[in-house]
Amino acid sequence: MKPKTLFEKVWEQHEVVPETADAPAVLYIDLHLIHEVTTPQAFAQLRAQGLRVRRPDRTLATLDHSTPTDPAEVFGRVPIKVESAARQVREMEKNCREFGIDLFGLGSEQRGIVHVIGPELGATQPGKTIVCGDSHTATHGAFGALAFGIGTTEVGHVLATQCLLQRRPKTLAIEVSGRLRDAVTAKDLILAIIGRIGVSGGTSHVIEYRGSAIEALSMDERMTVCNMSIEGGARAGMIAPDATTFAYLEGRPFAPRGDAWERALERWRSLRSDDGARYDRVVEIDASRLEPMITYGTNPGMVVPITAPVPDHPSDAVHAKSLAYMGLKGGEQLLGKPVQVVFVGSCTNARLSDLEQAASVLRGRKVANGVRMLVVPGSQQVKREAEARGLAQVFTDAGAEWRESGCSMCIGMNGDIVAKGQYAVSTSNRNFEGRQGPGARTLLASPLTAAAAAVAGRVSDPREFIG
Amino acid sequence: MQPISTFNSRTVVLPYTNIDTDQIIPARFLTTTTKEGLGKQAFADWRYDASGAPKPDFVLNRPEAAGCSILVAGRNFGCGSSREHAPWALLDCGFRAVVSTEIADIFRSNSLKNGLLPIVVDEQTHAWLLAHPGAALTVDLQASTLTLPDGTAVEFPIEAFARYCLLNGIDELGFLLQQAEAIARYEQTHA
Numbered sequence: 001m002k003p004k005t006l007f008e009k010v011w012e013q014h015e016v017v018p019e020t021a022d023a024p025a026v027l028y029i030d031l032h033l034i035h036e037v038t039t040p041q042a043f044a045q046l047r048a049q050g051l052r053v054r055r056p057d058r059t060l061a062t063l064d065h066s067t068p069t070d071p072a073e074v075f076g077r078v079p080i081k082v083e084s085a086a087r088q089v090r091e092m093e094k095n096c097r098e099f100g101i102d103l104f105g106l107g108s109e110q111r112g113i114v115h116v117i118g119p120e121l122g123a124t125q126p127g128k129t130i131v132c133g134d135s136h137t138a139t140h141g142a143f144g145a146l147a148f149g150i151g152t153t154e155v156g157h158v159l160a161t162q163c164l165l166q167r168r169p170k171t172l173a174i175e176v177s178g179r180l181r182d183a184v185t186a187k188d189l190i191l192a193i194i195g196r197i198g199v200s201g202g203t204s205h206v207i208e209y210r211g212s213a214i215e216a217l218s219m220d221e222r223m224t225v226c227n228m229s230i231e232g233g234a235r236a237g238m239i240a241p242d243a244t245t246f247a248y249l250e251g252r253p254f255a256p257r258g259d260a261w262e263r264a265l266e267r268w269r270s271l272r273s274d275d276g277a278r279y280d281r282v283v284e285i286d287a288s289r290l291e292p293m294i295t296y297g298t299n300p301g302m303v304v305p306i307t308a309p310v311p312d313h314p315s316d317a318v319h320a321k322s323l324a325y326m327g328l329k330g331g332e333q334l335l336g337k338p339v340q341v342v343f344v345g346s347c348t349n350a351r352l353s354d355l356e357q358a359a360s361v362l363r364g365r366k367v368a369n370g371v372r373m374l375v376v377p378g379s380q381q382v383k384r385e386a387e388a389r390g391l392a393q394v395f396t397d398a399g400a401e402w403r404e405s406g407c408s409m410c411i412g413m414n415g416d417i418v419a420k421g422q423y424a425v426s427t428s429n430r431n432f433e434g435r436q437g438p439g440a441r442t443l444l445a446s447p448l449t450a451a452a453a454a455v456a457g458r459v460s461d462p463r464e465f466i467g
Numbered sequence: 468m469q470p471i472s473t474f475n476s477r478t479v480v481l482p483y484t485n486i487d488t489d490q491i492i493p494a495r496f497l498t499t500t501t502k503e504g505l506g507k508q509a510f511a512d513w514r515y516d517a518s519g520a521p522k523p524d525f526v527l528n529r530p531e532a533a534g535c536s537i538l539v540a541g542r543n544f545g546c547g548s549s550r551e552h553a554p555w556a557l558l559d560c561g562f563r564a565v566v567s568t569e570i571a572d573i574f575r576s577n578s579l580k581n582g583l584l585p586i587v588v589d590e591q592t593h594a595w596l597l598a599h600p601g602a603a604l605t606v607d608l609q610a611s612t613l614t615l616p617d618g619t620a621v622e623f624p625i626e627a628f629a630r631y632c633l634l635n636g637i638d639e640l641g642f643l644l645q646q647a648e649a650i651a652r653y654e655q656t657h658a
Contacts, residue, residue, distance in 0.1 A: 016653045017646060023628045026646050028653055038550065040500035049640075054650075066498050084498035091500045135549040135573060151551035151577035153639075161643045163650055167626060169572075199485055200543040200569055233546065235572050299485050299546075318484050318541070413494040420517075432489040432547060434512045 003274035005171050006240050007206045010146040010271065014129045016163055024165040030128040031058055032158045033114045034101070036092040037065040037413075038133030042156035043095040051160045053099040058162060060123055061096050061103040063089055064113045065134075066414050069376050069403035073415075074106055082415050099159075112379020112405040115139040115347035119223065120381055122252025126241035126268040131158060136347045136429065137236075138229040142222035143249070144241035144271045146206070149230065170280040172197075172205040172234065173273075176213040178288030183463045185357065186221035187349055187427065187446035189213070189285075190228045191293040191303045197283060199301040202234030205280065208273065209239050213287035219248040220353040227348045228429050231300040240272040292462055294334055295431045295444040297322040302431075306449065306461055309333050325433050326441050327421070334443070334459045341424035342373040342400075342454040343436070344447050346410035349427035350378030354447045355386050358427075359394040361451035361465045366398050368457030373400035374416065376408040400454065412437045425453040468582055470636035473607045474563060476536040479526055480600040486540050487547035488574060492556040494548070505552055506559030526600075527560070536563040537604055539596045543567070545574025545585075554578040564606050566613065568593045579629040580639065586613055586623045608634055 004012075011027070019025035032055075046053070053059060066085035072078045080086035089106065096103035104111040110121065115136055118124040126144035131137060133155045140147035150164065157164055174193060180186075194201075207229050209222075217225065222239050229237030246265060249255045256264045291305035302322065304311065312330025313319040323330065328337075344350070344358045355377065367373045375395045377383040383405055386392050392402050409416040410428035412435060418424040420439030427450050428435075431442035445453075448462035455465065496508045514525050521528040538557065544567040545553060554577050557565065564584040575585040584606060588596070595615070596602060605614040608630065612620040632639055 013657075016649050021627060022631075023642075024626070026643065026649065028650070028657070037497050041502050041551075044501070045640075051644075082498065088498050088500060133549060133551075135547065149549035149573055151549055151573060151580065153551060153577065153580040157640055157643055160640060161646070161650060162654075163643055163646065165628065165639055165643060199546055200571070203543070203569060203572055230547070230573075233543070233571065299487065301485075317482075321483065411494045413497055430487075430489065430547060432487045434493050435489050438493070438512055438517075 003276040005273040005277040005279060006144060006208055006238055006271055007146065007171050010127055010129065011168060013127065019168060024167045026163050027129060027166045029131050029158050029162055029164060031060065031118070031123055031130045033118055033130065033132035033137065034059060034061045034155065035065055035114050035134065036063050036067070036088045038152050039095065039155055040088065040091050041152050042159055043099065045156045046099070046159055053101060053159045054162045056100045059101050059159070060118065061092070061101050062111055062114050062117055063092060063104070063106060065407045065411060067106065067406050068415050069406045069408045070415070071404050074404040076106070085414060109380050112381065113347045113350065113407060115227065116351060116378030116382065119143065119219070120252070120379055122249050122255035125249065125255070125264070126245060127271050131164065135230040136227050138234070139223050139227040139347055141226040141229070141236050141238040142219060143245055144238060144268070146236055146238065148235040169235065170205045172202055172207045173279040173282045174207055174209050175282060175284045176209065176211040176287050177284065178213055178286045179216055180213060180287045180290065183448055183466055184290050184292055185446040185448060186217055186224040188290055188293040189287060190225045191295065191300065191444065192290050193285060194228065194232045194300050195293070195303040196285065197232050199231060199299045200233040202229060202232040205234050207232070207234045207237040208279070209237060214239055215242065218353060219244060220351040223351065224348055228300065231429060241268050292446060292449050294449060294459065295442070296326065296328055296334055298325055298431055298433050300429065300431060300444060304334070306335060306459070335461060337423065337459045338457060339425050339443070339453050339459060340371060340422040341418045342371060342450050343409040343424055343426040343428060344450050345374065345376030345378070345408050346428035347378065348429045349447050350376060350382065352382050352385050354427065355382065355391050358447040358451040359391045361448055361455060361462065362398040362400070363394050365455045367400055367454045371454055371457050373454040374403065374409055375400050376403045377405045379405045409436055411435065412440070418442070425450045425459065468636050468638060471582055471584070471608050471633045473605065473609070474536065475603065475605045476563070477601045477603050478537045478539045478596060479532045479535045480539045480597055481526060482541055482597050484541035485543045485546055488545055488550050488553040489547055491545065491553040492550065497550060497552055502555045504559065505556035509556040509560045531601055534561070536561055537566060537606070538562050538564070539566045541567065542569045544570050546571040549573045551577040551581070554581045554583045558583050566596060579626070579633070582633060584608065588613065588621055588623060592621050
């Protein structure tokens with residue numbers, strides 16, 4: 001039998017109808033994650049056509065993108081300040097009620113960023129197909145699921161039929177050998193990968209991250225890596241499930257139990273790329289050589305080791321436009337650059353271990369004068385755990401703001417924004433112009449680097465703050 | 468959806484690479500619950516100053532952009548967020564095709580579902596188009612060609628099923644709904 005990649009195995013197990021020259025495959029979707037921003041028009045379409053949701057039991061709904069993180073707004077003590085966001089929340093509540101979908105609403109203890117709660121609840125499992133109207137759905141690939149972002153029309157397709165029409169993508173193996181050094185995190189690894197392949201290097205491919213450095217990562221770290229696959233152009237990124245994956249899932253609310261757990265394990269253990277399986281492309285990276293990374297431009301591929309100067313490409317007009325937006329010059333050092341905002345949060349870096357990293361730098365220290373630091377847990381569960389372990393206390397003692405869960409300052413549509421011209425060191429995933437607010441200047445980095453910047457009030461090497 | 472076959476238009480050129488969907492439609496406009504009316508917010512942060520007044524030198528604000536339905540952009544157009552609001556906004560601005568050497572996956576898929584043609588051309592054609600804003604082109608979906616002012620017809624790739632749906636004004640959801648039996652069978656055997 002022809003050796004198969006992990007992707008091929010999961011894809012072929014979900015073909016309701018295989019693709020032909022004339023038509024794409026009909027691909028079955030095991031889990032559909034939905035949120036308030038990319039679904040209203042899909043529900044409207046269902047209503048207009050008199051359709052119902054085929055599998056409400058395979059649909060997991062939450063509120064995260066446009067929802068506030070201020071506790072008073074979240075728990076209804078004061079109205080949601082962004083009026084259109086309040087309308088969107090009400091619309092989501094109405095749609096879920098009408099179509100029989102359970103919603104982790106504003107007061108729910110299970111609510112959180114869609115890509116944090118899926119894994120946390122154990123709904124994300126190896127070998128599943130998982131989609132969401134959000135490009136960071138690739139996060140779930142950390143479990144060996146085939147997970148990718150879709151548009152609102154496709155959200156409607158999945159709601160109505162539990163299927164999507166898809167052409168089979170190509171495969172890209174990213175082989176990461178060696179081991180990350182101290183203070184070099186999964187975030188630095190994925191930023192380095194994007195810097196290497198470029199922001200469109202993975203277009204039309206599914207990435208499989210492999211190799212000793214990947215196997216050594218925790219699930220939180222694997223999620224950080226897979227999360228940013230789309231920033232390298234790939235709709236999906238996957239990692240073969242192993243003992244780390246199974247240990248994470250066991251006992252979670254939606255994970256199988258008893259005999260079903262044993263049967264699942266047997267199935268999941270087969271979800272590895274066979275020896276000799278062929279990828280359309282292979283990229284090799286040595287993790288041992290990587291340093292903490294930071295972005296300097298207006299896409300995540302514009303990234304350098306934190307000790308390096310901003311690259312200088314005088315004849316490149318697009319590069320110049322980007323640097324002009326960022327208020328930076330080619331050849332300038334980023335280290336020492338004053339920052340006004342630090343954001344620890346987002347579906348990339350708002351899990352418990354991310355918060356632990358940030359707290360490890362902040363413990364016994366203060367956020368520098370003139371810096372606003374916002375720490376936003378990825379879910380209400382992460383929030384509770386961080387509070388129970390004293391991390392929240394570390395943040396508030398240091399002078400940081402501690403919020404309810406949500407996308408917050410990653411996306412600038414919920415009231416949490418960076419002001420025009422300000423520099424923000426952010427653990428989020430996009431440094432696009434205006435992403436964190438009109439005129440905001442984003443420097444993407446790890447939670448360690450973000451916390452170091454908060455303490456110093458400047459871009460700083462996290463290695464000076466740990467150990 | 469209206470069937471698409473052939474149309475003519477002059478081009479508008481945005482020569483930047485990696486134009487992401489946050490530029491096409493900033494996130495703060497995504498709190499809408501409808502598809503309509505997003506055109507006025509397309510490229511909002513490039514198009515308007517802080518007071519909301521149009522910036523006169525931005526290409527979409529210039530008189531020659533009026534009536535143009537073909538947008539020529541730098542490589543990797545539409546990267547980033549999966550927001551379908553991006554093609555909705557471009558369509559509402561009057562665009563019917565986007566031309567580049569590379570178009571991001573999710574944006575391309577979203578565009579095809581709404582009748583905005585993602586047209587990928589070779590480097591040479593692209594370089595010519597970037598250097599000639601306002602060029603009068605013909606798009607022929609049946610032939611899958613983009614015809615340049617000198618009569619050269621450049622073929623572009625387009626997924627066969629999407630092309631069939633666009634040519635005939637067919638909604639892909641209708642096709643999927645017809646698969647109900649196969650889907651039910653799959654669910655029975657993969658419980």
